[in-house]
Amino acid sequence: MPKDLVTIALRNKEILQKKATPAELSVCRWLDELGLRYIFQRIFLFKTKNKCYVADFYIPYYRYVIEIDGRHHFNESQALKDFQRTLDLLSRRKLKVFRITNDEVLNRPEETKQLLANLFKNPYGRQIRAFKDKPNV
Numbered sequence: 001m002p003k004d005l006v007t008i009a010l011r012n013k014e015i016l017q018k019k020a021t022p023a024e025l026s027v028c029r030w031l032d033e034l035g036l037r038y039i040f041q042r043i044f045l046f047k048t049k050n051k052c053y054v055a056d057f058y059i060p061y062y063r064y065v066i067e068i069d070g071r072h073h074f075n076e077s078q079a080l081k082d083f084q085r086t087l088d089l090l091s092r093r094k095l096k097v098f099r100i101t102n103d104e105v106l107n108r109p110e111e112t113k114q115l116l117a118n119l120f121k122n123p124y125g126r127q128i129r130a131f132k133d134k135p136n137v
Contacts, residue, residue: 006045009052013041016054023068023105024056030113036120037061046088053085058095062120065089067099 017040020028024040031038042058042065045051057066069082082099089095098119104112 005050005052009043009045009054013043013054016041021068021070021102023070023102026105026109027057027066027068027116030116031057031059033113034117034120044089044093046092051088053088055089059120063095064120065095065097066116067097068102068105069099070102 020040028038028040036059039058039060040056042055044053044055046053055065056068058064059066067082086097086099089097100112100115
């Protein structure tokens with residue numbers, strides 16, 4: 001893995017954390033309320049592809065990535081990149097990927113929060129609590 005790629009990934013993560021969107025901050029708050037351990041702006045490196053990917057949220061206990069898609073995700077070029085990233089995470093890392101839109105988070109918050117709660121409820125009805133990497137707010 002070239003050092004340049006790692007350096008760029010770390011720089012991108014730092015920028016993304018400092019410029020967290022209102023939708024991302026809402027999801028941070030919801031994950032906190034649910035007591036879930038998560039990593040905000042988690043870097044995934046793919047050595048064989050010489051690529052890296054910064055996921056919005058990673059929930060290690062459930063091996064889930066949550067992506068919040070803004071407007072730029074709806075053009076054909078970006079949608080294709082998102083599809084490839086999802087395939088990489090599914091096939092190479094065996095992670096599940098859950099995509100929601102800014103619109104769903106900001107305009108239907110209760111519905112979306114409940115969807116996340118249902119997604120991450122363990123069989124005993126309790127949530128998992130541990131450390132979190134939070135955005136710099």
